[in-house]
Amino acid sequence: MERCRRLLKQHGIKQTQQRLQIFHELAGRSDHPSAEEVYHSVRQRIPALALDTVYRTLWLMIDLGLVSTLGPSREPMRFDANMDLHHHFICTACGMARDFYSAEYNQLAAPRAARALGQVSRVQVGLLGLCAKCSGPADH
Amino acid sequence: MERCRRLLKQHGIKQTQQRLQIFHELAGRSDHPSAEEVYHSVRQRIPALALDTVYRTLWLMIDLGLVSTLGPSREPMRFDANMDLHHHFICTACGMARDFYSAEYNQLAAPRAARALGQVSRVQVGLLGLCAKCSGPADH
DNA sequence: ATCCATGCAAAGTGTTTGCAGGTGG
DNA sequence: CCACCTGCAAACACTTTGCATGGAT
Numbered sequence: 001m002e003r004c005r006r007l008l009k010q011h012g013i014k015q016t017q018q019r020l021q022i023f024h025e026l027a028g029r030s031d032h033p034s035a036e037e038v039y040h041s042v043r044q045r046i047p048a049l050a051l052d053t054v055y056r057t058l059w060l061m062i063d064l065g066l067v068s069t070l071g072p073s074r075e076p077m078r079f080d081a082n083m084d085l086h087h088h089f090i091c092t093a094c095g096m097a098r099d100f101y102s103a104e105y106n107q108l109a110a111p112r113a114a115r116a117l118g119q120v121s122r123v124q125v126g127l128l129g130l131c132a133k134c135s136g137p138a139d140h
Numbered sequence: 141m142e143r144c145r146r147l148l149k150q151h152g153i154k155q156t157q158q159r160l161q162i163f164h165e166l167a168g169r170s171d172h173p174s175a176e177e178v179y180h181s182v183r184q185r186i187p188a189l190a191l192d193t194v195y196r197t198l199w200l201m202i203d204l205g206l207v208s209t210l211g212p213s214r215e216p217m218r219f220d221a222n223m224d225l226h227h228h229f230i231c232t233a234c235g236m237a238r239d240f241y242s243a244e245y246n247q248l249a250a251p252r253a254a255r256a257l258g259q260v261s262r263v264q265v266g267l268l269g270l271c272a273k274c275s276g277p278a279d280h
Numbered sequence: 281a282t283c284c285a286t287g288c289a290a291a292g293t294g295t296t297t298g299c300a301g302g303t304g305g
Numbered sequence: 306c307c308a309c310c311t312g313c314a315a316a317c318a319c320t321t322t323g324c325a326t327g328g329a330t
Binding site for chain 2: 066
């Protein structure tokens with residue numbers, strides 16, 4: 001919340017009730033709500049709130065580094081015919097995703113904190129970074 | 141491809157050109173194409189192919205266990221205000237996602253196969269399984 | 281010959297954008 | 306007071322569905 005106010009001010013962005021409430025709502029829950037869920041909750045405090053304001057605000061905060069998304073953002077669904085247990089390298093610049101295999105990763109033990117949440121049946125590691133093309137020779 | 145033919149036959153599902161070509165296309169590439177990308181490629185061999193057939197076929201194959209999706213399927217985007225380095229437990233039944241922390245996971249080394257793909261800057265582990273509620277007391 | 285699968289077109293979601301009036305700095 | 310935000314509504318992209326024809330078994 002501190003961080004939110006500070007970053008908004010730093011970037012010369014106005015601190016509206018909508019923005020503060022939307023961030024407050026998201027920061028106060030641990031269930032990774034959708035835009036619509038945030039909308040419904042905040043609407044109880046700001047009845048005139050519009051759904052598109054929630055989207056605009058969330059994307060703004062993503063640009064500021066205050067918020068992130070679960071899974072790949074804004075992309076169409078992508079499919080995979082590789083059914084073997086595998087892991088992914090994902091380029092944060094161009095979205096490229098490639099499989100790789102690792103017996104070590106396959107056998108990772110779930111920490112206690114995770115076992116408390118449920119019964120783990122599969123480990124899926126995602127390595128995020130820049131692919132050869134994006135970190136490569138040319139301009140970024 | 142074998143597996144595809146066999147599973148279709150086992151389930152009494154017709155082996156149409158569309159289905160075989162769509163699977164062949166997806167199995168032949170490692171870049172996790174979207175439905176539209178599959179559509180454009182297969183269209184060169186079956187010009188009358190319709191996009192919705194690609195979708196129907198891909199979902200069918202997911203039900204058969206021939207194909208999977210990258211990221212959570214068919215859900216609206218979900219947001220997260222937790223910017224600390226963390227990992228996720230995801231329930232495959234209800235989609236519940238919760239954060240957990242693990243210093244061990246944070247420090248996982250990227251295997252050679254992954255380093256060959258690009259420069260890794262972050263490790264994000266996803267543990268898939270059933271949450272307490274879904275594996276819990278009640279019916280399946 | 282039968283029934284399933286396809287193509288077409290239209291509907292359905294979730295998300296984005298243009299604009300006029302309102303609000304924070 | 307000025308520029309930026311918001312709400313509204315329409316547009317948009319992606320995915321799904323209903324229906325009649327066409328194809329596989």
